[in-house]
Amino acid sequence: RKEVEQDPGPFNVPEGATVAFNCTYSNSASQSFFWYRQDCRKEPKLLMSVYSSGNEDGRFTAQLNRASQYISLLIRDSKLSDSATYLCVVNRAGGFKTIFGAGTRLFVKA
């Protein structure tokens, strides 16, 4: 079992739709959490950090549930430009280890 697991998708949604991704992590020593976006053959870019209280950045909302060990990302009013792979990323406590999920592919269609 991978330490960070994501549904690989692809998710195919129309413009304007709301789409949600989940990610589960297995190591309870995980300390900090992030969502990254990666376009084809480009570097991963930080989308947002994820906090237990939940946080929002425009159309994007991230949630962390430590008890159930999962992280979510909600995208509202999807745009064509949201088409990308979304990576769930976890930093472990007590060291410098960062674990990347394999990513969830999103296609937004007109």
Added chain:
Amino acid sequence: NAGVTQTPKFQVLKTGQSMTLQCAQDMNHEYMSWYRQDPGMGLRLIHYSVGAGITDQGEVPNGYNVSRSTTEDFPLRLLSAAPSQTSVYFCASRGGVNQPQHFGDGTRLSIL
């Protein structure tokens, strides 16, 4: 801010050649790492460093060497290039344990 800078952006090598991929960051980050990403695959950790003079192996270290003589620089050396090392290579750096990784824009390497 330059952030994480990788050079070269593209490189073609012949089997058996050696080369060094350069990575530099100007954020005074202690943690630096090298990943490779093959088509349709996730990131795989090659080597990482938690500070100047300290390096360690990741998941796929064979065929690669690293050194960290300064906080800023973390070069990756291919000792004897093989076609299986054809990939996109990303360098990343990070500050503290609660900080996200920052990536360079990658080196696209082809081994013929």
